[in-house]
Amino acid sequence: MKHTIEQHYPFAQVEAKWQERWAKEGAYRWDWNSNRKKLYCLVMFAYPSGDKLHIGHWYNYGPTDTWARFQRTRGYQVFEPIGFDAFGLPAENFAVRHGIHPAESTRRNIDFMRGQLRTIGAMYDWDYEVDTSSPDYYKWTQWMFLLLFKRGLAYQKEGLVNWCPSCQTVLANEQVTTENNCERCGSAVGRRNMRQWYFRIAAYADRLLEGLERIEWPAKTAIMQRHWIGRSEGTEIHFPVEGSSEVIKVFTTRADTLFGVTYLVIAPESPFVASLTAPGYEAKVREYVESSLQLSEVDRADADRPKTGIFIGSYAIHPLNKERLPIWIADYVIGSYGTGAVMAVPAHDTRDFAFAREHKLPIAKVINPPDIPIDDEEMEEAYNEYGIMAHSGEFSGIASQDGMVAVGRRLAEIGRGGPTTTYHLRDWTISRQRYWGAPIPIIHCPKCGTVAVPLAELPVRLPEAAEFAPKGKSPLASVESFVNVNCPECGGRAERDPDTMDTFVCSSWYFMRYPDARLDDAPFDINHLKYMLPIDQYVGGPEHAVGHLLYARFFMKVAHDAGYVEPDEPFARLKHQGIILSYGGRMSKTKGNVVNPEPFLEKYGSDVFRCYLMFSGDYEQGGDWSDEGIAGIERFLSRVWRLVNAITAAESSDNQEVSRELERTLHSTIRAVTNDTAAFHFNTALSRMMELTNAVYLHVGPELKDMSRSPLMGHVAEILTGILAPYAPHLCEELWERLGHADSIFDQPWPQFDAAKAVAEMVTVVVQVNGKLRDKFEAPVGLPGGELEKGALACVKIRTLVEGRAIRKIIVVPDKLVNIVVS
């Protein structure tokens, strides 16, 4: 059968044809009975908030599919699922603004995105799609919640939340502007104490740290997680309060400065504030506490702010020298870190120094820089370094590092503290006073307390009729049919918890659901997970380094402890695609700089667009979006298209001619493309394929006339189609068919290279004189050093340069270079 050879790759017909055929034949359907080795390749699923997929999503999904297709041809059965992270604030806000029910707008968005995802031409098996907002899914999110609850990892406590007094609602941190205003109405946002649900992720801090040693992740991501977990070894020190049975506990990493304490500071939100404020100080203290709690977390965290604070009228006693220390409150102390109280050592801590200056508090030097005698001069700034302890009683003269240990030991002896470890990582607040999320499956009973909804009653459905516009409390709280319920334990009147879960809960376990996305009597099949996990390759943006990627690891460890999964790390290998910027900034609807893929798809098609994304730079680097150069990729793919079609159409011949040079290029290209594709170096792989294509054109003549389909040309066509296939799947599938094959190219093994054929017989040897390039000559590969030296000295140019000068040394790098050092 003869085809007319189109000048350009006719993407519209070809891509539609293959997408349809792949779907019809179930080409990428997962097979549990396959005897091929599994490979679980996962991309971070999409968030249907009212936006369509933009170029950033394509950059995640297209190249990852290329990698996955490559692995398929290398013999793996690839599991490559996709789904939708459909609950969440943006979808709800969109609904509030447009008066559409979030279920409806989410459904529409998902439908649209599904169509977009199909055009990528990825190997998604839609039988395994998940939608976290569907009851079939969130039923099991609730099941996971109860798993944590039953294992003592979910609990309620009072916590500070952002509160907009005008909208009468709780706001997430990202809804509060940097000026501490409500994103929607602009009024000043305050803080409020509310009872919230927490997951005990902090209890897993050490295991989360340890696990990082066992996974192949980008170093910077592991570093970010380590930093976020923030393990800090130090000493807890107990300061009894004068005239009270209370004891203030502080955490310090500098126990060696204990004798330099001149006052204590507790956080404004500390429970001690109420009990320790002395008579006569109440009004001022209350005023200070209120004003500091109005500050946003961002403002409060600003280290450049003047250090405000107030004395509360009572004193603590130094555990070792029994000195009286005034107790202050100040908002530079964070209630949720350490013990929420610090011992202030102004001489040796920058913050305490600034505070002491501000409030005229004494400064006592107790650490000497090594080899400098202590003096009484006034300090200009705190001395934060280690040194030698001074004015420290029995510890004077000891070096800081040893002193910390000694002081810790002494405190432990007298029962006033001792060595301890704290973490920056805090428990995870998961309750949201919002509508569009998975309801928390808990019933509050006046008699039985906090009761789990029985598993048989899951899911706790989100009532559709709810008024979801915020008005002061959780929208679900005003749906009586939802709230009022009988207690599962005593049968008496009780109330459902009206909060929904943070969407990060939904996405913390979705990779466990994918293999059993349609299972309706369990969240997953343990045997399936045993086979599937861990995920062999996870690909997604670096912005999730300390959010999703940490939560998912936590869930995996909980599932592991409960015996559901074998490994305790979900993502064995992780890659971040770079971020595509637009006009120097991240794409966002508010900035109006979102670049949509549609115009490029219409003009060039899916394969060209995918290849262009991969060609334009290092995959992990990202960069500014530009469409300059997409025409070059179109030219390349069309050149391949014409070439392979010309070979297909040519008369068959048994001409046995073999071009050694072409063969060499062919095999070294296979090698390079194999290595580069495996390593996500798509840009260099594509450039090697361009070089091969250029070489073939030179070999057969640019007009592609008078060609014959010799064994060599047939081979070239099949290899080129094979190695390009993961990059341009539609194009290559079509070419493969035209080459006369009935099966899919993705069922063919990846082309093998012959290392012997990949090496050249001759190499160019560079000749340098004193390190400067002066001449070159051709030599057979493997020529011994002595011969290379002779060859170099025989060069005419070199002879004239070396003449009359003493040769001091000759350096020979085999097959590469000769450097003659002369005086």
Added chain:
RNA sequence: GCGAGAAUGGCGGAACUGGCAGACGCGCCAGACUUAGGAUCUGGUGCCCGACAAAAAAGGGCGUGGGGGUUCGACUCCCCCUUCUCGCACCA
């Protein structure tokens, strides 16, 4: 402030463990084929100097943000500095 990374032609970007800097592509220049070309194909293209009126060549010099260093040899390794990006940010 702390941590991580980056800086290479007009542009996007290559360069394995130190060994021909600028692969590949875009753009640009010239040419071929064409009624035509925003199609296709071929060649050229880092910068400067280069007895000349101009152009070109032989040849030479300079070049990977800046300054030092190690080395026969540095985009690559070490020290200092500048700028940019990202993350964290009063963590006691």
